Amino acid sequence: VSAEPGSLLAQRVALLGCGHIGGSLALALRGKVGEIVGHDADTAAATRALERGICDRFAATAAGAAAGADLVILAVPVRSIGPLAAEIAAALVESGGGGAVVTDVGSTKAGVVRAGETALGACFVGGHPIAGTERAGPDAADARLFAGRRVLLTPTPRTDPAALALVQQMWRATGANPISMDAAVHDRLMATISHLPHVVAYALAGAIGGAPELAGFTGGGYADTTRIASTPPRMWIDVFLENRAPLLDLIDHYANHLAALRRAIDAGDAAEIERILSTARAARAGVL
Amino acid sequence: VSAEPGSLLAQRVALLGCGHIGGSLALALRGKVGEIVGHDADTAAATRALERGICDRFAATAAGAAAGADLVILAVPVRSIGPLAAEIAAALVESGGGGAVVTDVGSTKAGVVRAGETALGACFVGGHPIAGTERAGPDAADARLFAGRRVLLTPTPRTDPAALALVQQMWRATGANPISMDAAVHDRLMATISHLPHVVAYALAGAIGGAPELAGFTGGGYADTTRIASTPPRMWIDVFLENRAPLLDLIDHYANHLAALRRAIDAGDAAEIERILSTARAARAGVL
Numbered sequence: 001v002s003a004e005p006g007s008l009l010a011q012r013v014a015l016l017g018c019g020h021i022g023g024s025l026a027l028a029l030r031g032k033v034g035e036i037v038g039h040d041a042d043t044a045a046a047t048r049a050l051e052r053g054i055c056d057r058f059a060a061t062a063a064g065a066a067a068g069a070d071l072v073i074l075a076v077p078v079r080s081i082g083p084l085a086a087e088i089a090a091a092l093v094e095s096g097g098g099g100a101v102v103t104d105v106g107s108t109k110a111g112v113v114r115a116g117e118t119a120l121g122a123c124f125v126g127g128h129p130i131a132g133t134e135r136a137g138p139d140a141a142d143a144r145l146f147a148g149r150r151v152l153l154t155p156t157p158r159t160d161p162a163a164l165a166l167v168q169q170m171w172r173a174t175g176a177n178p179i180s181m182d183a184a185v186h187d188r189l190m191a192t193i194s195h196l197p198h199v200v201a202y203a204l205a206g207a208i209g210g211a212p213e214l215a216g217f218t219g220g221g222y223a224d225t226t227r228i229a230s231t232p233p234r235m236w237i238d239v240f241l242e243n244r245a246p247l248l249d250l251i252d253h254y255a256n257h258l259a260a261l262r263r264a265i266d267a268g269d270a271a272e273i274e275r276i277l278s279t280a281r282a283a284r285a286g287v288l
Numbered sequence: 289v290s291a292e293p294g295s296l297l298a299q300r301v302a303l304l305g306c307g308h309i310g311g312s313l314a315l316a317l318r319g320k321v322g323e324i325v326g327h328d329a330d331t332a333a334a335t336r337a338l339e340r341g342i343c344d345r346f347a348a349t350a351a352g353a354a355a356g357a358d359l360v361i362l363a364v365p366v367r368s369i370g371p372l373a374a375e376i377a378a379a380l381v382e383s384g385g386g387g388a389v390v391t392d393v394g395s396t397k398a399g400v401v402r403a404g405e406t407a408l409g410a411c412f413v414g415g416h417p418i419a420g421t422e423r424a425g426p427d428a429a430d431a432r433l434f435a436g437r438r439v440l441l442t443p444t445p446r447t448d449p450a451a452l453a454l455v456q457q458m459w460r461a462t463g464a465n466p467i468s469m470d471a472a473v474h475d476r477l478m479a480t481i482s483h484l485p486h487v488v489a490y491a492l493a494g495a496i497g498g499a500p501e502l503a504g505f506t507g508g509g510y511a512d513t514t515r516i517a518s519t520p521p522r523m524w525i526d527v528f529l530e531n532r533a534p535l536l537d538l539i540d541h542y543a544n545h546l547a548a549l550r551r552a553i554d555a556g557d558a559a560e561i562e563r564i565l566s567t568a569r570a571a572r573a574g575v576l
Contacts, residue, residue, distance in 0.1 A: 130505060130506075130507050131507060132507060132508075133508065150504060150505065152505075189501075189502070189505055190505075192496055192502065193496065193502055193505050193506050193507075193510050194506075194507055194509055194510065196492070196495070196496065197492060197496075197509045197510050197513040197514070198509060199546070199549060199550075199553075200488060200492050200513060200546070201509070201513050201568075202549065202564065202565050202568040202569075203542065203545045203546040203549050203564075203568070204484070204485060204488050204542060204545075204568075205568040205569070205571050205572040206545045206549075206564060206567055206568035206571060207484070207538075207541055207542040207544075207545040207546075208480055208481065208484065208485075208571065208575070209571050210570060210571030210572070210573070210574030210575055211574075211575075212574065213477075214477070214480065214481055214574075214575045215574065215575055215576070216438060217418055217438065217440075217477055217478075217481050218418075218481050218482075218575060218576065219418050219419060219420060219481075219482055220420070220421060220515075220516075221482055221485045221486060221489070221515075221516040222481050222482065222485050222575070222576075223576060224512045224513070224515045224516065225485040225488060225489050225512070225513055225515070225516060226485070226568075226572050227508075227509075227512045227513070228508075228509040228512065228513060229565075229568050229569055229572050230569055230572055230573065231569075232569070233561070233562050233565035233566050233569065234562075236561075236565060237558050237561045237562055237565065240553045240561060241553065241556060241558060241561070244553055244554070244556070247553065248550065248553060248554055250495075251546070251550045251553075252550075253495055254491065254492060254495040255543065255546065255547075255550075256495075257491045257492075257494045257495040258487070258488070258491040258495075258539070258543065258546075259543075261487060261490065261491050261494075262487075262536065262539045262540075262543075265487075265528045265529065265532055265535065265536060265539075266532070266536055268529060268532070270525050270529060273521070273524075273525045273528060273529070274521050274522075274525055276490065276491075276494060277490050277517075277521035277524060277525065278521050279494055280489075280490040280491070280492075280493040280494035280514075280517050281490075281493070281517055281518055281519075281520070281521065282498060283493050283494060283496065283497050283498030284493040284498070284514050284517050284518055285498070285518065286498030286499075286500065286502075286503065287496065287498055287499075287502045287503055287506060287510070288503070288506065288510075288511060
């Protein structure tokens with residue numbers, strides 16, 4: 001990729017939130033954008049982000065980082081995105097005449113897009129990369145995190161087509177494949193395929209508990225089934241609350257499946273257990 | 289390891305069931321035992337086991353494989369172990385004067401040990417290697433499967449100490465670490481750390497379903513959380529039924545944890561969600 005100014009996706013990028021996802025995106029954009037100005041409310045994370053080359057310099061405030069940027073990436077927990085969009089709105093207008101494009105990387109979209117458009121209007125484009133691990137923070141940032149992964153963008157009739165095009169280019173530059181969909185459809189899809197598994201993994205790890213006598217007796221099953229319960233809670237508190245209605249429906253749907261399997265075991269009904277297990281196994285094969 | 293007859297763990301081994309676990313054990317014992325005579329009710333599996341060198345020759349019946357063996361390994365689903373022990377009992381007495389040692393690799397132990405001792409007496413030693421994957425059959429056999437893993441042995445006051453010693457030596461020869469414990473304690477431990485995660489994974493994969501529109505949107509969370517639901521059902525039908533009482537208790541305990549997290553999400557109680565998630569995360573770190 002040429003580093004000539006004219007070929008850059010953006011002359012100045014503001015990265016607000018320098019953790020696992022934001023940091024990975026900044027590393028993936030190296031050489032494809034000009035200066036990256038970072039901000040993070042967590043000073044330790046900010047320091048590590050500078051050390052790792054995630055950003056070129058650091059701003060003391062979100063508004064300071066956003067001022068003069070032509071591309072702003074909001075990479076904070078979902079319930080902080082709306083307030084952050086409101087916080088930077090005035091700085092964007094004052095510094096650049098409103099020419100900046102703003103996008104986010106949050107795991108829920110309907111509420112985020114409503115808040116983003118309320119604060120920023122047509123220049124806000126909701127986005128969600130289907131990537132990530134149970135790790136967190138700038139030390140987990142990885143320039144290859146998005147390669148070959150899908151990114152779900154949720155433009156609305158109000159979205160500026162040029163803003164959408166820039167965000168699509170940005171994701172393609174990381175090796176990802178951006179796809180547009182409706183925000184409510186996105187949230188239902190993610191409640192199913194991502195948020196419910198997180199609820200289940202946390203509930204399972206909690207129910208099994210941490211008794212020392214369990215240590216050393218785990219096969220691969222326990223470790224894999226509960227892996228995502230090692231994600232730091234903060235992000236998921238926001239996701240569960242922000243996507244509450246579809247998620248509660250899906251928890252109930254799952255609890256019904258669990259109860260059906262419990263009944264079959266209790267009844268000693270081998271044929272019904274086999275039906276449930278075979279159906280589940282085939283479903284998994286269909287999804288993966 | 290020397291191949292001199294005097295240094296072998298056993299001159300003749302009968303492997304009854306040539307799947308993932310039995311086949312892996314046979315491969316791991318190569319050079320440490322003499323002839324391995326196989327039997328499997330599934331003719332296709334038997335053929336593959338011969339092709340892969342899991343056994344040296346094949347017997348048409350379980351009793352035929354066991355006749356003349358000094359070590360017999362029962363590597364079939366848990367509810368088949370008792371009937372299989374009864375089936376070979378006469379052949380062992382007739383051919384060798386009762387000198388053979390018989391062990392199994394089943395995931396539950398209390399019922400298996402009762403049935404094994406009823407059929408075979410003091411020469412039966414219950415065993416369960418804490419190893420395995422979601423794969424099945426002789427093609428999944430792997431000589432290194434047990435290296436560094438624990439094997440739980442469940443001798444009783446009736447067990448012949450020499451039989452226990454041979455089974456311990458056999459497992460050490462595979463690189464595993466044999467540990468003795470009470471069969472009922474074993475079953476409760478496994479219900480917690482292994483059988484419950486399997487119930488949860490199957491219920492989750494079933495609840496999410498296999499709609500084609502889900503394909504391609506999964507992050508690592510879905511794949512890991514449901515991985516063990518890709519295990520062929522047969523083994524788990526037996527485990528769930530054989531370990532029914534402790535497992536039903538644990539499903540109820542888990543359902544209570546799930547309901548508590550659901551209530552906190554429904555109530556919008558961020559502090560309670562954080563408490564549940566943090567407790568779960570810490571528990572997992574304590575176990576692994």
